Amino acid sequence: MSSLPLVSILIPAYNHEAFVERCLDSVLEDPYPAKEVVIIDDGSTDKTSERIQAWIDRHGHEVAIEFTHRANKGIAATLNELAARARGEFFRLGASDDYLLPGGLEAQVRYLASHPRKGAVIGDSVVVDRDGRRLHGSGMADLHHADKRLYATDQGIRRAVITRWAVGGPVALLRRSALETVARWTEGLRIDDWDLFLRLAASDALGFIDVPVCAYRLHGSNLSKTRHRATRIVNLEESREVAIRRMPLFDEPCRTLLRAQVHYIGAKIAFLQGRPGTVACRMACFALLRAFAALRPAAPHPHPEQA
Template identity: 35%
Template structure:
């Protein structure tokens, strides 16, 4: 039997998009999967939309929790704890899985002996219109070639963090190595990927596996508070970065951030 894959979905005020996200899971033909959803205190109609979908898809293995707002990182940790699959796919409630890739991604992780597999995504807007065919190179201007080596992945995460959307599948054992998502940091994705890359546990598969949706409620752009938490994340992980040269690179990156903030009269 194929190993169980848990698709975990944190939802907050995405009543417009959550049905499409859930339908995309069913469209993937991987035979052994569970869907774990937590609504983090949505103020729109997300909860009734989810309940209606579950009522109409009783053949699906779904766990659904609705509660007051506790924040994104706490929700992620609860989702990981509630899930039971050997492998975990993180799907934001406004994103979409495409191209029927879960089976291939499970096989790659099993055969290559790593714990995290990162892929690419299309970028769409509120209406589902295509903005970029590649999240990595089109949206983030990443150097995709670097993702083919462990050293290149780590360098890209440090200097040009470019991973967005539902592009990761992970072996749940990775959390035994790096711990849970830190609930005092807003850059939980940077923490996860930098921690995993520092342990040489990330692989890259050059395949579009999802659609990453850009809209007004995304956390993106220049955000002074987010910059502060990026600094905090780098400092916290400094001693986990392997190699003296790479530690120097991280120091260089931090100094660059500090200089930019000083130049723009931003407080720390």
């Protein structure tokens, strides 16, 4: 065990009293031995903290665990604090309403050990309902309708991360050093993961294994699945700003693809706002930019250590 790299499982918890103990149980169920849990209750207003403490009282002798309960600061600030508190060489992202699947940690650690240029690796998920019943065998293919073949190459990963964000649930293992390179999570964002993975993909630091590493739970309160129109508009406007901000990181044709995505997101916003003329204009720009990107050759892209 002493020769295995330590994995810190980072769990931001917020108002998940019904699910958090299942999340923590899954850490024990995964057989990878060199692990610790770092969990922060980000100002929950339900009994999440009480459930976590009760679990620690029962199982705290079985795994190293650090738990903090404090006022709400938001998901990105909580993730940054979790990373600062962690001791591991690798950070496994968790979520207090989802749970890990046995074998996922070992598979992801093995991938990063054999791909030293990669700073992070994502896997797939299974999708379950609030009671743990399986809804989909692949979160990427069945829920997000992604073509997983794109993830076989660096160029494909860049295109996939830009054009169809298909990462559902806590499926990422990151090197501590990779977070230092991309400046961790951008605080103030409500949907922070696309921003992080755009930065990783831009430097070819993101890999993929076609292995289900977690169960992603759909329970009606998922932030990214809200049906509330005003909230959806705010989330989309934030995504558009992220795309504009990260555009300079990419070479062509991915920069043009990201510019096209800005128009596509803008079309979604206009649709929700009931502006059909703007929808048509945005979609025309989107189609033209996608066609232009398809005609442009890919620029040579250095590996992360050559950048």
